[in-house]
Amino acid sequence: VRDTLDRSELRAVQTPQVFRGDLLRRVHFELDGDVTDDAAMLEQLGIPVATVEGDRENLKITTPSDLAVAQALFDLRSGSGGT
Incomplete structure (x- = not known):
């Protein structure tokens, strides 16, 4: 264990993730790196990612x-x- 994160700043996320097709194609074309998921790819290009309440x-x-x-x-x- 390197660090203990402040849990008040953490959020659980769920799949499926939903994105506009044109944005998703763009990030997959423009980025060639080590990212965990599609949302991280959009964030790397400065495209804001919104969240909605899950269940x-x-x-x-x-x-x-x-x-x-x-x-x-x-x-x-x-x-x-x-x-």
């Missing part, structure tokens, strides 16, 4: 266990109880 139940499903959690949440919300 904790907007789950990213990558692994089988993610799918199980999403299915359980769906069952709970739909009242199906997994049946």
Whole structure:
């Protein structure tokens, strides 16, 4: 551990990220560097990135266990109880 970040300044972000197609094509054409995602690419070119309120139940499903959690949440919300 190098530093402990001030958590009051941190925000969680979610996918999907949405951008105008022309801006996205531009940044992919103009930048050839080490960036973490499309938002970072736009920021490197000085293009402001806006955020919108998300939802904790907007789950990213990558692994089988993610799918199980999403299915359980769906069952709970739909009242199906997994049946």
